[in-house]
Structure formats: C-alpha cells, structure tokens
Amino acid sequence: MKEEIRLRPGSAEDFPAICDLLGTVFHEDYSGELKELEAGIFEADRSLVADDAGQVVGHTVAFTRDLTVPGAIVPAAHVSGVGVLPTHRRQRLLTRMMHRQLREIADAGREPLAVLWATETSIYPRFGYGPAASRLHLNIMNREVRLPAPPTEQSGRLRLVDPIADLADLTKVYEQLRPERVGWSNRDERWWNFVLADLKDHRDGATKRYAVVHEGPDGPTGYAVWRVKHGWTSHGPNGEVSVREVAAADPETYQALWRFLLGIDLARSVTFRLAALDEPLLHLVDEPRRLGPSLADALFIRLVDVPRALAARRYATAVDVVLDVTDPILTENTGRWRLTGGPDGASCARTDDPADLACSVTVLGSVYLGATSFAALAAAGRIRQLTGNDPTIAFGWHRQPTPTEVF
C-alpha cells in the first residue's frame, strides 16, 4: 500500500531539493545566483516540506520579520516559497501545509499575524488570508507629464550612489520612515541583499541597478532605485526606466526624486510596479492619466491570534465594538471579541455581550491595514452588521499601505 505523503520540518539538507521544486512550480531557474540569494534568507527551522517517500513534493516557509501596521510595528510571519509539484497537485497538500503552518505559528506565540503575496488571488482567502493592501502599477508616458517647477532655493541635492556600497544611506532613510509606512517589513542585512539583488537573469536586457540619494542639510532624506532598458525606434530613443523603490521623508525630496526619474534622458517610459493607491505622484503631475495606473493586489493578511492582533494596531477614532468571528482553522479565534481603543492603543478580550457585527477571520485580515472598509465588505455581503455600531471609520487609516517588496 502507498504510504501517505508526510509533512515534516525542512532542514538545511533539503535546501537543494526545495530550490528544484521552486524552479519547477514558478517556471524559473533556481540554480546559480538565485539559489545563492535564496540561501541567504532561508530559515530551515521554519520551512515545511511535503515528503513523498523521500522526495520533496511540496514546500512553504515562514520568514521571521516584522510588519508596519496602523500605528505599530508587529511581528508577522512572512509566508513564502509555497509550491506543490505538478504531479501532486489537487491532493490537498497545500491545504494540509497551510493548516499545519498556521497552527505552528499560533502555537509558537511570537506572531499574531501572517502576511504573504499571492501568485493567484483566489488561493489564500480559504485559509483566512484577506486581501489587505492593493497597489498601483504605473506605466508612465514620461514625456507627457509635467511636475511643478523646482523651488529656486533647494535645500537638498541628488547624489548617485552604489545601492550596495552605499547601503547605509538607504538604510538610514528606510528605518526613519518605517514606523509610519504601513505595509513595510523590517530588513536586516540579509533582506537588504535580497531586495537589492541584481541578478543578470532578472534584468531582461536592462542595465544594472542604479540608486540616487537625496541629501538634505542634515543627511539623506530619500532615495530611488531603478534600471533602464535601452530602446531605439525609427522615431529615435525609446528607453524604458524601471523603478524599483522610492523612499522620501518630505515633499521636496519626493518631488526631486520623481523629477529625476521622469527626466532620465533617452527614456520614453517609466514603470513602477509598487505604487500606493494614494501615491502622491497622482496629485503632482499635470496629467495623472498619463501615469497609466492599473490596479493589482499586494499584501494578504491572516490574523493568527485575533485578540492580540486587534490590540496591536491603533485606530483612527475611538472604537468599542463586539465582533463575532468565525475561524474554522484556528478555532480558538472563533467567538465574540470586544475591541476597545482608539488612536493611543487598544485592548481586545472575549465577551458574552451581543455582537455588533459578524464576519470571518478572512474579512478581519482584509480590514486590518486600514485599506479596505468594513462598509464596503458589508455592501458586498461579506459582513453582517447586526447593530448600528459600525467600526468602519475607526478601522480606516490616513494613508494607504505602501508595499515595497515582494518577498
């Protein structure tokens, strides 16, 4: 009789087989540079493999990182590297791996949240992950948009740097901004290397990565990272600038960086895949239409420990609401929870009081970052509002999340 496929913790010895599996499921070559890069962030003790008689046929990993949420930085399991071999699909291996991984995260007790990027939007809501942050993909006709003229008295200047050699400047800015930027993850040296990696296979004929730092009187106030793909048509130059990341501490820096990126010579388009839904550039150029925005999903959030997660973030206004939550996987989350709090903090505890609204744990994931409203989900029939006590405003936040990296 065939043995059941068993789930077991991964180990350093499994790493080559895991890379082979990721290469097969993501249709990418996971040998060479990419394998080395993955090795730098691999957490063997948080990887989970499906083992079919000694063959790795499924995998997932949870990276140990923190995530900025409204008003706080919270430990969040960053789930990634999910795949099942084509020969083993639709046999519930993903389902088993997701259930086990969530149970392990919950039992370890470090992280009240899990977060991921999905290859297909429909995969993860069934496991309690709600789409919590969207992004804009900008495809900018750079010659068709104008920014306001720069101020005559500029306090800063731009300096071309090497993204790796001058990492200290980028890190300084990133760390200064991170507490306020919902959707940002902490980056130690390993993660900076991962994010800024410049694999030849990923360049698609473009240049290496460049970076520019905006230097103010007291040090760096922002940076941008990009590359350019050379292009030429019968009309002349047709280069494409591909922006990886822009971070700016103030409006002058933001304008200076975008003026620079949109003005790169010999380029006729600028793409930026990780713009926020309320990206300030939309309010800066004279022709926002020419930014060519299209909507895409970004972060999915899973509340692993509902009361701890709800108490960890802050709320835009005072809130006192009883939520009736359903969680078929981590059943300890199921039941009624009273959330009280506001802009200075919150607490959440079990209650027998009647509920103001009833929803799934997936819905709580969707509203957690303040980007999706309870009211919109109620209008879609995803929430049952049972009383007039509607927490939509309290759960909102003044800025949309700004996802900065796909992990």
Ligand SMILES: CC(=O)SCCNC(=O)CCNC(=O)[C@H](O)C(C)(C)COP(=O)(O)OP(=O)(O)OC[C@H]1O[C@@H](n2cnc3c(N)ncnc32)[C@H](O)[C@@H]1OP(=O)(O)O
């Ligand atoms: C965070 C990340 O790493 S995202 C990366 C996800 N990985 C990929 O996209 C790589 C390519 N795909 C795969 O490796 C696999 O198809 C997986 C991992 C997505 C699914 O693995 P499986 O073991 O086949 O999933 P499983 O059998 O547990 O299916 C569970 C349910 O999800 C559904 N489902 C599975 N894959 C998909 C998909 N790609 N799109 C939509 N629904 C899906 C199944 O239909 C099933 O639904 P049901 O419970 O109603 O019957």
